[in-house]
Amino acid sequence: MGRHFLRDDDLTPSEQREVLELALELRRDRYKVQPFVGPKAVAILFDKHSTRTRVSFSTGVAELGGYPLVIDAQNSHMGRGESVADTARVLERQVSAIVWRTYGQDRIDEMAAHSSVPVVNALTDQFHPCQILADLAAIADERGGVGALAGLDLAYVGDGANNMAHSYLLGGATAGMHVRIGTPDSYLPDPAVVARAEEIAESTGGSVTVTSDCDAAVTGADIVATDTWVSMGDEAQKAERMEVFLPYQVNDRTLELAAPGAHVLHCLPAYRGHEITASVIDGDQSLVWLEAEYRLHAQKALLSWLVDR
Amino acid sequence: MGELSSHGEAGLEKGRVETQRYEHALMATYGTPMRALVRGEGSYVWDADGNKYLDLLGGIAVNALGHGHPAWVNALTQQASTLAHVSNFFATEPQIALAERLLDLAHAPSGSRVFFSNSGAEANEAAFKMSRKTGRGTVIALEGGFHGRTMGALAMTHKPAIREQFAPMPAGVVFVPVNDADALRAAVTAAGDDLAAIIAEPILGEAGIRPLDHEYLALIRTLTHRTGALMILDEVQCGVARTGAWFAHQLHGIQPDVMTLAKGLGGGFPIGAVVAFGERAGTLLGKGEHGTTFGGNPMGAATALATLQAIEDEGLLANAKSVGQHLRERLESIPGVIEVRGEGLLLGIGLAAPAAPDVAQAALSAAFIVNPPSPDTVRLVPALNLTTAEADTFLEWFAGYAARHPFVPEGDR
Numbered sequence: 001m002g003r004h005f006l007r008d009d010d011l012t013p014s015e016q017r018e019v020l021e022l023a024l025e026l027r028r029d030r031y032k033v034q035p036f037v038g039p040k041a042v043a044i045l046f047d048k049h050s051t052r053t054r055v056s057f058s059t060g061v062a063e064l065g066g067y068p069l070v071i072d073a074q075n076s077h078m079g080r081g082e083s084v085a086d087t088a089r090v091l092e093r094q095v096s097a098i099v100w101r102t103y104g105q106d107r108i109d110e111m112a113a114h115s116s117v118p119v120v121n122a123l124t125d126q127f128h129p130c131q132i133l134a135d136l137a138a139i140a141d142e143r144g145g146v147g148a149l150a151g152l153d154l155a156y157v158g159d160g161a162n163n164m165a166h167s168y169l170l171g172g173a174t175a176g177m178h179v180r181i182g183t184p185d186s187y188l189p190d191p192a193v194v195a196r197a198e199e200i201a202e203s204t205g206g207s208v209t210v211t212s213d214c215d216a217a218v219t220g221a222d223i224v225a226t227d228t229w230v231s232m233g234d235e236a237q238k239a240e241r242m243e244v245f246l247p248y249q250v251n252d253r254t255l256e257l258a259a260p261g262a263h264v265l266h267c268l269p270a271y272r273g274h275e276i277t278a279s280v281i282d283g284d285q286s287l288v289w290l291e292a293e294y295r296l297h298a299q300k301a302l303l304s305w306l307v308d309r
Numbered sequence: 310m311g312e313l314s315s316h317g318e319a320g321l322e323k324g325r326v327e328t329q330r331y332e333h334a335l336m337a338t339y340g341t342p343m344r345a346l347v348r349g350e351g352s353y354v355w356d357a358d359g360n361k362y363l364d365l366l367g368g369i370a371v372n373a374l375g376h377g378h379p380a381w382v383n384a385l386t387q388q389a390s391t392l393a394h395v396s397n398f399f400a401t402e403p404q405i406a407l408a409e410r411l412l413d414l415a416h417a418p419s420g421s422r423v424f425f426s427n428s429g430a431e432a433n434e435a436a437f438k439m440s441r442k443t444g445r446g447t448v449i450a451l452e453g454g455f456h457g458r459t460m461g462a463l464a465m466t467h468k469p470a471i472r473e474q475f476a477p478m479p480a481g482v483v484f485v486p487v488n489d490a491d492a493l494r495a496a497v498t499a500a501g502d503d504l505a506a507i508i509a510e511p512i513l514g515e516a517g518i519r520p521l522d523h524e525y526l527a528l529i530r531t532l533t534h535r536t537g538a539l540m541i542l543d544e545v546q547c548g549v550a551r552t553g554a555w556f557a558h559q560l561h562g563i564q565p566d567v568m569t570l571a572k573g574l575g576g577g578f579p580i581g582a583v584v585a586f587g588e589r590a591g592t593l594l595g596k597g598e599h600g601t602t603f604g605g606n607p608m609g610a611a612t613a614l615a616t617l618q619a620i621e622d623e624g625l626l627a628n629a630k631s632v633g634q635h636l637r638e639r640l641e642s643i644p645g646v647i648e649v650r651g652e653g654l655l656l657g658i659g660l661a662a663p664a665a666p667d668v669a670q671a672a673l674s675a676a677f678i679v680n681p682p683s684p685d686t687v688r689l690v691p692a693l694n695l696t697t698a699e700a701d702t703f704l705e706w707f708a709g710y711a712a713r714h715p716f717v718p719e720g721d722r
Binding site (some may be wrong): 021025140149151205 | 530562
């Protein structure tokens with residue numbers, strides 16, 4: 001059975017390190033590994049819209065020597081109700097890996113349960129683990145390597161109940177970081193995810209803090225991350241969200257509270273003036289564009305690592 | 310192997326005469342030399358009396374390829390007969406190629422630069438001067454750390470016995486205990502905006518081959534980033550494939566701002582290097598702000614290039630790892646050995662008693678060259694192409710020695 005990557009804690013701390021090291025290596029030497037030469041096909045499935053994920057996975061598979069097979073659900077039988085299990089059984093016979101952006105985590109878990117080839121979570125409602133790999137790789141590259149991640153203070157502020165917050169909790173704890181979530185009490189992260197992150201942090205020397213005090217979350221932080229306040233599927237509550245998250249905006253004052261030279265992350269798309277100000281995302285301390293670039297390198301590293309298992 | 314070949318009166322006399330001449334002509338800084346050596350081949354050396362020794366010290370981690378490696382000899386002789394020295398007013402191909410190779414092996418980002426020196430101490434002097442160029446004055450160094458005996462390097466070296474008589478030292482250096490995160494944080498806080506650099510050996514050599522914890526190295530990286538200070542790693546002893554990785558920090562997945570190299574780099578030819586990572590560190594020293602006459606001359610650069618090439622061609626990273634692991638496993642099972650520290654072929658045998666000088670002396674009599682960096686540590690830093698069979702001859706002798714001379718802790722005597 002192949003290894004899958006469905007949530008951030010599917011990689012152990014040392015495995016995560018291996019993947020991140022390879023990601024940094026691939027930024028320097030883009031064609032260093034070629035596991036899909038043949039070319040072998042990788043199915044990249046989308047139930048939801050995507051820009052960065054579509055481009056980075058397609059380009060990445062091609063650079064790994066393979067053939068990216070991009071499938072939109074509405075244009076395939078999956079969109080007409082073919083079961084996840086049946087889809088997995090068909091795909092595993094023809095492709096070398098399956099990448100999927102979908103809704104509930106249960107769907108990707110089911111795909112993995114029926115697939116002998118690696119299944120990669122390219123975003124679910126609960127987790128966005130490929131994004132966190134890219135974030136960690138970008139930080140590592142900027143700060144002197146993967147080993148430098150351990151001990152960093154990473155603050156995520158905004159919607160604490162979303163997939164990015166959950167993935168920062170698990171992925172950050174795996175990297176040995178001190179993960180702080182600053183979010184309103186009505187948007188707390190899933191307690192099960194927090195508990196799991198605490199368990200991981202125990203073994204890696206990291207820690208987990210969840211607070212509604214945004215200033216406390218960002219004070220002294222080495223990394224400040226945020227995400228759009230209105231994620232895909234949340235559009236109905238837009239007005240309410242705008243109001244409740246306003247105190248969690250990442251702006252110039254946030255940077256004054258954070259550690260000197262702190263870096264800022266945003267997984268994009270960004271709404272300037274809402275969750276982040278233009279002065280910050282377009283400023284010197286923004287790592288956003290390197291972060292976006294690292295989607296490519298990190299996902300290539302992950303795919304290559306998975307098919308080698 | 311195991312016992313010296315018998316030698317007659319005349320041979321014994323020859324060695325004795327050499328040491329007497331030495332003592333009358335050279336300063337006593339190194340005391341009386343243990344033997345006068347005349348020849349080397351691979352991992353073996355011969356003394357003036359014709360005795361053969363297995364060299365597990367490698368000129369203190371210098372002879373990465375052993376003695377007389379053909380590719381190294383060829384590179385040196387070819388270069389000597391082509392262009393031996395021109396000063397740093399002129400560029401030479403070997404020097405440029407070596408700098409490029411080091412940047413490549415270190416995965417250094419764009420803007421990174423190399424400075425060549427003659428030795429490890431001078432590389433650390435350059436790094437020290439770079440820290441001053443940040444406009445800040447405080448350098449944090451580690452207790453037990455050793456960075457050399459020139460004045461700047463000595464200022465960053467902890468051992469009071471080798472410092473005190475040369476006071477006053479260049480100012481601004483504070484020492485913190487090794488692997489103590491709280492003490493490091495406190496020192497960084499105390500230094501405030503004046504913190505220029507933190508310097509550390511990833512594996513402390515003279516302190517007895519003591520590795521820094523992964524978490525501690527990561528903390529140095531985090532704190533230097535947070536404060537804008539330089540992270541200087543002294544890889545003079547642990548760099549250049551010694552640990553089974555090209556550089557010891559690569560075992561931890563971190564990258565410093567400055568790395569110093571020497572010892573193994575030239576495979577026996579004196580050369581040191583400072584690798585500055587990234588544009589900021591790479592441009593700290595500008596025109597006229599530092600220099601050396603001999604540093605990176607064509608012969609040194611050519612032999613270093615040949616050394617790096619041979620390490621790669623002959624798979625010596627893997628050999629250092631596997632022979633190192635073999636030594637470690639066997640040594641750990643010898644009674645009285647409480648731990649084996651280090652990585653690859655940079656090993657410290659930790660003894661239960663401060664008997665390391667006795668072990669080194671007995672080993673020499675039995676035709677093995679090792680040395681004690683601290684009273685309870687025997688250091689093994691042989692050629693990176695040492696074979697398992699060669700290692701086994703030492704293991705066999707050492708196991709026998711330990712059986713005859715149990716290492717009893719001082720308190721239990």
